[in-house]
C-alpha cells in the first residue's frame with residue numbers, strides 16, 4: 570500500500586483529485602468506481618474545479634458507484650443517486666447514460682444485485698476505484714462479518730452505520746436499514762484503488778486496515794492483498810501510525 574500523507578482535509582481532497590485527474594487524462598474513456606459519504610465531497614469539488622478550468626473532460630468517462638440504499642428513490646435527497654448528481658454529475662460534462670448505481674427501488678434484491686453485477690461486467694471493469702472508510706472498517710457497505718462477500722449483495726446495515734447516517738435524516742425511523750453494495754471481489758478487481766481517509770476518529774481503524782490481520786471483521790484489511798492501493802489520509806487520520 571502506498572500511503573500519502575496530507576496536511577488536512579483540503580489537502581487530502583486536492584491530492585486525491587489529482588490522482589483521479591491523472592487517471593482521466595491518461596485514459597479518457599476510463600471506468601471510475603465512485604463512493605459517497607462525507608469524505609469524498611471535497612474530492613468531487615476539486616474535480617469540478619478542474620473541469621471548470623478546462624483541465625478535465627468527463628465526456629468519455631463511465632462511472633459505477635459502490636452502493637445505494639434499498640427502498641429510497643432517486644429523487645430522495647438522501648439517495649446516493651441524488652448525492653452523485655448534486656456533487657459531481659450535474660456539474661461536469663459526463664454522459665448520464667454512462668453513470669451507474671445499484672437500483673435502490675428494485676424490490677427483488679436478487680435481481681437488483683445480478684443486474685448491477687452485469688452492468689459492472691459490461692463496462693469492462695473498473696480502472697480506478699475510489700473508497701471511503703467506515704469507522705468499523707467497511708468499504709462500500711461490506712460490513713464486518715464472518716466472510717468476505719464476493720458479488721453485489723443486499724446488506725443489513727450495522728447499528729453503528731445506521732447511527733453514523735442518522736445525521737442525514739430527520740428521524741431514526743427514516744434512516745435506511747438496508748443497502749445494495751458492490752462485493753469485495755468486485756472492489757478487489759479494480760485495477761487501482763484510491764482510499765481517502767480524514768479525521769482523528771478514523772485513526773484507530775486506519776491503523777488496523779493497514780497493519781492489522783487480514784480478516785472479514787475489518788473488511789478493508791483485504792486491501793492489503795491488492796497490488797495497487799493508494800491511501801490518501803490527513804495527519805489526523807494517520808495520527809496512530
Ligand code: F6R
Nearest residue numbers: 604605606607608701702703709
Ligand atoms: C459510501 C460508502 C461508505 C463510506 C464510508 C465512509 O459510498 O460506500 O463505505 O465510504 O461509510 O463514510 P464517510 O466518508 O461519510 O465517513
